[in-house]
Amino acid sequence: MKVPRAIRPILVVALAYAIVEAGIPAIGALLKPGTWPVVPAHLARIYLFFIANVVLLYTAADEVLWGRVRGELRYFFGADEVRVVRTLVIAAISLAGGYVAYDAVRPRLETPPELRAIHPAPPASFSIGGKAYDLSTLNNPLRADKSKFADHVKAGAELYFKNCFFCHGDKLDGKGHYADAFHPRPANFRDVGTIAQLRESYLFWRIATGGPGLPREGWPWMSSMPIWHRFLSETEIWQVILFLYDFTGQAPRVRDS
Amino acid sequence: MRRLAIPLVLLLAQALAAAAPADSEVGRAVYDRWCARCHGAEGDGNGPAAPFLMPRPRDFTLGVYKYKSTEGTRPPSDQDIGRMVAEGMPGTAMPGWKDVLGEGDRQNVVAYVKTFSDIFEAEEPGPPISLAGRPADSPQLVAVGKDTYRKAKCHECHGDAGKGNPSKKLKDDWGAPAWPRNLTRPWTFRGGSDVKDIYTRITVGIPGMPMPAFGDAGKPDALTEWERWSVAHYVASLADPARRPSPAANVAKASYRAEEIPADVTAQVWLDAPAVSFRLAPQIIAAERLFTPVVDQVTVRALYNDREVALLVEWDDPTPSRPGDRVQAALAPGEMFEDAVAAQFPVAPSEGPDKPYFGHGDAANPVNVWYWRAGRAGAGSAYALFDMRGMGSKVERDPAPSGLSASGEYTDGTWRVVFRRSRLGDTGDVPFESGRLIPVAFANWDGSNGEKGSKHTLTPWVWLWLEPAPSLKTAYVPTAVALLLAGGLLGASARARRAGGRREHGEGK
Structure with a gap:
């Protein structure tokens, strides 16, 4: 069966639409199984706008081709023998247009995107109860004496299971038994994107000052991380940090020398 | 190969x-x-x-x-x-x-x-109980199970509606308080929620817990295999999966109503209002902390009209705790305080991501707290309005100018509390505009679990959204577009036919 010239541009645009909506995510799924990376709606609209324009230009640029398209359209709109099909197509297009308009004006609910910085840049320094900490020079003091390392890790483990595991989990995977009641979700320390990317001084700052200590881009009003310096001593915080790295087998990021 | x-x-x-x-x-x-x-x-x-x-x-x-x-x-x-x-x-x-x-x-x-x-x-482990006699699910079987549930006195601990509200104090073999399972929430069943898991629990009981074994043929309260299967099917039928909280469902939608909002929470408009459930976490952020909550979720419905907004907050609670109530005090493991619930709103919700700190706001961003408490036995419940600028900074304000009121009742293991407030409120009150997302957070105090003051459960910020009333725009814009399209296309068709007719005519000449 020969596809009429007037239908072809529509088919090409439909094919492009299918590629943008399903083809691109399918490639993503092949590269990384279990994912379905969709093209953002505004980007998809831009793609389709340009594709539709190019198709239209291509069709209209060749005079012979354009003549045929016009002929077919004239036949479709004018010939008596296609009257039933014509009426149906006009009805379908009108209803589809009505639906698109309805979709555009109906009251809809879109929760705002959460563009929160998970690991925002820390301040240069901060102070707790009058004691100032310079983050650029701060190091974990408990790493100096190797003979006490195991004791500190053990103490850190106990502290973790008395204070942190409710949210960050037995497995340090951020899936503690209250984790899904909080938003944003607690950090997963096993993930290579968290403590493995950060210096120990950064962890000290985040733990000691908690959610309210975050800068604005970290959305301090949402984080349920407690202000731990109110519950734990400085040494205890460093012990927990040692435990986090030791148990997960991650290494803290060190300053580039 | x-x-x-x-x-x-x-x-x-x-x-x-x-x-x-x-x-x-x-x-x-x-x-x-x-x-x-x-x-x-x-x-x-x-x-x-x-x-x-x-x-x-x-x-x-x-x-x-x-x-x-x-x-x-x-x-x-x-x-x-x-x-x-x-x-x-x-x-x-x-x-x-x-x-x-x-x-x-x-x-x-x-x-x-x-x-x-x-x-x-x-001892050798015994043979596993046989699951071979499992009957197919049917309404008759569930009906038999419902009768057996009463006959076997399941309701004495699990409640008439299966919400886990006991009529006697329960402890495990280690002396710790034991609350019967809420049978409407299969996602909290420790040993699995399949009918065969429920049948296994009924048959062998829960060793160390007050839950007896109903499969011991020698005991006077034993049930036949058929009866146990029927109860298992009945229990499975109590499941209310729509109430399972999901982190993705974080918006309470308020439906518009032209008329008055009924005070009766069993009225059809309330039952038809969309419900959303939020998980409660214990307050483990600031002293004094609570680590072992009993109430772990709230369900919220909302309605509004031109004048008022109303929130129905429901939660399953094993006991209605009102100090002075001796029957309920006898069930509590320790001192019993009053049950209470609160809803918190930013005074000035921003269009951007900024919100007051979820723990009662902060110095620059105050919150309104609507508070309802069960009150002492016989005294009736009470409500209050607080302004807060951070933890411990509570300032009470007269709720009358804001049009705030709250009332609650406890039936069959569930508290239902309705908060009402005028849409505009008073100076210093959050305004409720339709079509706009308004942050809201909830807190709950289970008095029989020793919850009082900062020892309570809470949700993080979620949203309240007053769904805009159906407007003419949603009807006439689509109709106009459809008519314009139809008119344009039919017009084109008419022109094409006239032109075609002329051409044919011309060719015929």
Whole structure:
């Protein structure tokens, strides 16, 4: 069966639409199984706008081709023998247009995107109860004496299971038994994107000052991380940090020398 | 050939692993790394985390396992223990371990856990109870189950509606308070929520807990196999999956109503209003903290009209706690305070991401707190309006100018509290505009669980959205577009036909 010239541009645009909506995510799924990376709606609209324009230009640029398209359209709109099909197509297009308009004006609910910085840049320094900490020079003091390392890790483990595991989990995977009641979700320390990317001084700052200590881009009003310096001593915080790295087998990021 | 080789090797390895006897010494290392912080290095359920947990971690030294499938008082099978290790226990701090521990490790740790008690040397695990008699689900069977539920006095602990509200004080064998399971929430069933899991619980009971075994033919309260299956099906029919909180569902939608909002919470408009459930976490952020909550979720519905907005906050609670109520006080493990609930709003909701700190706001961003409490027995409930600028900075304000009121009632294991306020409120009140997302957070105090003051449960910021009333725009814009399109296309058609007719005419000449 020969596809009429007037239908072809529509088919090409439909094919492009299918590629943008399903083809691109399918490639993503092949590269990384279990994912379905969709093209953002505004980007998809831009793609389709340009594709539709190019198709239209291509069709209209060749005079012979354009003549045929016009002929077919004239036949479709004018010939008596296609009257039933014509009426149906006009009805379908009108209803589809009505639906698109309805979709555009109906009251809809879109929760705002959460563009929160998970690991925002820390301040240069901060102070707790009058004691100032310079983050650029701060190091974990408990790493100096190797003979006490195991004791500190053990103490850190106990502290973790008395204070942190409710949210960050037995497995340090951020899936503690209250984790899904909080938003944003607690950090997963096993993930290579968290403590493995950060210096120990950064962890000290985040733990000691908690959610309210975050800068604005970290959305301090949402984080349920407690202000731990109110519950734990400085040494205890460093012990927990040692435990986090030791148990997960991650290494803290060190300053580039 | 090579394609077959890999699966064959894997199969062989699996067969070997299954055949190899579990090694309790290897299991010790697994246990010390992953389990000891809750269950204790000596297996006595007294690890450093244990005091902060309810239910408490299992004490392995007694050899009593709550969730087993073996007959009578015989010890559990390795499969029973292995299942809890692999799948975990929903609603408790015990996670499923199959993501970090392979089958071999899990078998080894089961072998090690068994060494804490000598019961496994003295007794063989009994045979698993038979599940072969499972009847097909039917409304008749559920009806029989409902009758059996009463006959077997299940309602005395689990409540008439299955919400887990007991009529007597319950303790486990270790002396800890035990609240009966809320049967409408199968996602919190520790030993699984399939009908056959429920049948297993009814048949062998929960050792160490007040839940008796109904399958012991010798006992006077024993039920026949058919009756137990019928109760299992009835219990499964009580499930209310729509109330399962989901982190993705974080918007309470208020529906518009032209008329008055009924005070009666059983009115059809309230039942038709969309409901959303939010998980409650205990307040473990600032002193004094609560670690062992009982009430773990709230369900919210909302309605509004031109004048008012109303929130219906519901939660299942094993006891209606009003100090002075001796019957309820007798059920509470400790001193009983009053049940209470609160809703919190930013005074000035911003269009951007900024909000007041979720823990009662901050100096620059105050919040309104609507507070309802059950009151003393006989005195009736009370409500209040607070302005807060951070924890502990409570300023009470007269609720009357804001048009704020609240009332609550407790039926069959569920509290239902309705807050109402005028849409505009008073100076310093959050305004309720339709079509706009307004942050809201909830807090709950379970008085029989010793919750009072900063010891309470809470949600983070979620949203309230007053769904705009149906407007003419949503009807006439689509109609106009459809008519324009139809008109344009029909017009084109008419022109084309006229032109075609002229051409034919012309050609005919």
